[in-house]
Amino acid sequence: MYCLFLIFGMFLSDVAFSLENRSPEKELESQRAEFLRIEKQVWSTSDKDFATLIINLGDYPLVPYLIEKKILHGLTTKKVDQVSAFLKEYKDTPLERRVLRPWLRYLAKKNRKSLFTEFYAPMGDIKLTCRYLRYQLEDNVNKDQLYSQVADLWNVSKSQPKDCDPLFKKWKADGQLNEELILQRIAKAANGGQYSIIAYLRTLLPEDKKYLADLWYKTRKSPSTVKRLNVFKGHYPYIETEIISYGLGRLIWRNKAASIKTWERAQKKFTFTDEQQAHVANRFAISMAISRHQDAEYWLIKSELLEQDPEVLRWHLATLLKEQKWPSIINLIEKASPTLTRAHDYQYWLARSYAELGNDYKANELFKQLAGERHYYGFLASARLEQSFNFQNQPLVIEKEVIERLKQLPSAKRAFELKKLGRFHEARLEWRFVQQQLDDQERLASAVIASQWGWHDQAIFTFTNTGYLNDVNRRFPMAYSDILTKEAQRNKIDPEWAFAIARRESSFMSDAVSSAKAFGLMQVLPSTARYLEKKRVSNRALMNPNTNAKLGNKYLRYLMDKVDNNTLLATASYNAGWSRVKSWLPTSETVGADLWIETIPYRETRNYVKAVMAYKQIYQHQLFEISDSKTPQPIGNSVFGELVQMQIPITVGD
Template sequence: MTFSISFAADESISTANAYSKDSSDDLWKKDEQVLAKQRAAFLRAERAVWSMDWSDLTEAVNGLGDYPLVPYLIAKKLRHRISLKDEDAIREFLKQYGSAPVARSLRRDWLRYLAKRNKRELYIEFYQPTRSAELQCEYLRYQYEDGVPKDDIFFKLPELWNIGKSQHEACDPLFGVWMKAGKLTEDLVLHRIEKAADGGQHKIIPYLRTLLPDNKRYLADRWREVRRDPANVRHLVRYPGKFPGIEAQILSYGLSRLIWRDEELALKIYSRAQQKIAFSDKQRARIIHRFAIALAIDAHPEAERWLIEASELEPESETMRWHLAYLLKKQDWQSIALLIEKSPAQLTNENQFQYWLARAYDTLGRDEQAKVLYEQLAKGRHYYGFLASAQLGIPHTLNNAPVEADNEILSKIANLPATKRAYELRQLERFYESRLEWVYAQRLLPEEEKTHAAVLSSAWGWHDQSIFTLSREGYLDDVDRRFPTAFAEMMTKEAKKNDIRPEWAFAIARRESSFMTDARSSADARGLMQILPSTARYIESRRVSDKDLYEPNTNARIGNKYLRYLMNKVDDNPLLATASYNAGWGKVKDWLPKNGVMPADVWVETIPYRETRNYVKAVLAYQQIYEDKLNHQPTDTRLFARFTEMTMQSD
């Protein structure tokens, strides 16, 4: 049974009508009515597709006409009880939809089906390059069995084998042949052991150990024990010097982890290790930079010595940033100026260092030098640019330059089959699939047209995709589309209900999710304002379902209530509340200066968590942009003027 689905532009419903300057609202409403009927028919057919025979499916497909999601219906039927008798239908479907997302799952399932039945010729025919190690290995195995030269196959295997975790079992037969041919080297085994120890699955190390000769197996033991507990580096007697380079690598890894757990023990062991172990320049640099940063964060008495040594050894931006933070905590402005002046220009030309050099000059009475740097920074639309404008007492700039859209290009993009599928999937709230289709549609565009995709998704109210597209294309000056007032009525209402500034709530949502309502973080935070289920339960005094957390109204209501909760915890200080939204108010209070006061900009720069530090800077900058947008005062400098006058201190 085969299908031929046509999406000719002159026959299909054009979503572009909604966004063209000459579009008719009445026409768009008519199209939406047609689409609504087709959606309902599609959903009915989709629910029944597994019980349909091919004649029923043909009738359903014909009834749907040009509805964009017809291929999803066909793919679902083909994937259900996949069978060799459907070979021709699958071939035709994959030929028509190629690498489109709608075809990827079908191709994957079909290839797995063919591999299970050892259909070598068909597998090779249908295979396309993929990131799936399972499918790659099956393909390479079939090529090997088909007589492709061994060296051509073996050349591709080290990259597949050398990963820090267990590889898919489909690769085992090919790896066995490769290893039997003597292609697996000791260096490759040791490299994989290192990967497994340093962030990978250390449980595979015992197996990898068996692949080493007897005299090197102790190296695998050392890697594993240091991964499990870096304090094991204290047993220097276990490093006999038989393979000094590898032993030094293990110790440098262990010491670089231990310094974050037990500073005094790490310092003591490194002092002893230097007398026994010949660390390479690279290994020594790794240790010194990690020690310098860890000691600086805790304001250790020896921090400055290590920071200076790290800078002299090999200047590096992260270590220099912590050197700066260490001096800022002491408010040693003379040393701050010297540090930045004497460091390599490729490190100090970043906005961050230029701002602090200006602040140092300002504090030291070098007013003209400070002014020159402030004025240069004030030209930019970023955290340090807004700070510099406030320091000068001049209006900041947004540099707003919207994409100049061509209606013909918009219409062309809107009429791409992948665009129509993306649009319809979004209407059905199948957000993941809709994003796959939308990204695929953009890959089909020439470079000069890709920013138009952001214009189209913005017009749909699909703000996260507009934001991501503009960022991906490096077009950062379309301020209105990059900082939309999404869900404006709802967000404003909930903010005011909780005595929260709406522009702050918008800034939080923009930073948290870019207004992606179904966003879910690795920490399990969910929805518009990225609420943890545990936070929602605490704020609401009841369990809140996952579905409700992905519902924008519920998420915004809980998110703004949580902002008010945090404000109450930190004496209505929005800067502390912003940091608390990211890191928790308990940690934030611990970061306040224990003695004396500290300027707010200095405090932000010395927040020990990089994520929270960058988060606070971003939210402040976003809040300034939203103040301009909501209050229609693009020269308003009050937010950063207040910020530059604020000081921080413990209760």
């Protein structure tokens, strides 16, 4: 309440102040309701009445959010003392940023240079950063250091806000812009950036170099430009070869024959750096491996001779797996860098190759090393050895005193209350701040607290970030158990599969929104929801765990019907879409499920399927543990027991 006196103390003289040190637990619910009531009145309440209302809330953790809202309503420089007091009281917390950002924007709008400079702190806001640097340059403060910062702001792959134009104008006027920076920015804009800005950047180049901007622009827009080598004049060979290698790296995905021919011609006309040659070989190798081109292995080997790239090695393995060249797989893995091939996937396929060639001793030795671990390849190895899975469950034990102490931290209290109110974004910001203040052991304790609160996504993320992975029940909670189990049973699918999908999709974050605009627990797309329900389903409804679980499980059932009840193919379809999965099916004969998974062309889907299968095995075990059954499940009936026996057919469903 110290901050309250500083901000509204002038109005407190007539207010009877009575406040206990700590609100009893039973009062929290009524305080919560009162908070929501006051929140609706903040803007229409006088400062004096507001102060009274705040005091009556006692030590309710979210009082600062009401004060923040009051301060920001009708910002004026007359509030400088209130803002200053608030920022001091909540320095470095999420509350500081909630007030500081709009305060700085207000000062910038009013061009209050002195106050802006006094209050400024970096917060990832480009507009505010540009304003601050501009003010500093105007005052001639440490110009050399400022010039470097401005160059970094200017030299990016996209347009910066117009608020930065005055800063850049001053920087250019001081003679800081040069051809090297311009060409660097053009390359960035072409290579995955906002290439439309190249037209503007071209105007900054001298006449003899404008053609380089044209080449970058045309090659970005149409990679086939590089086929016309006559337009590459050779005046600036290093830049031109950079454009050619970039263009070929894109053209190979569209026209392989033309790319190979152009590369052969280009090498006769230009000298390419080792890095450029490695880039071209890398792109050629991966593109051909994915499309199963007849020259794939040639380019894979060529690329590996130029550099040891993990992605190329992985695709070399996948290419050999598709052709089931078991001796070549052994040769590839044993000759490659041990730094790369010590990974679980390479060791598994080394074992599989020995097994296929009849060397059971070597195969089983490798399988045994993997089988003691809890991951996709460990479960595969255990199933092949027909031995029980090792779930490595070691529940974390934290002293109760540590747990209770952390729960009393102001930000922890605020995080808890924000979560209770369904304000998950703000809650996560507060919780992240809590964790930044903790040592490693305390962070583990915070994971336990999050689990106790039913905040499963935060528990999962914290266990992952701290590297403590063996608290299996907390990392793989039976979250939303009633909902997921009911909907799985309604749609006649395995509950463990529904849990696994939700765990992979959102880590049980009910308000999760992906970059593809999939929503909620099971990351359902609005278009999918509309198709399933035959009507529009709002984004808000998709955030509701009940609605989301209903639609997610219904979609799993739909996919199962498409793929003849093959859970593996349905899992891949949930991530990549049924039409893509259909195109990935074998063309001539069935293949083992593990081999098919390893050769899925999309890295995201490949990793997704592996994760969901492993999670499904874990949840199958957990469901068995809480069931009434006393008879251990046969390995052959387990998720991975079935997986190692499964063959992926040439065609399925419709």
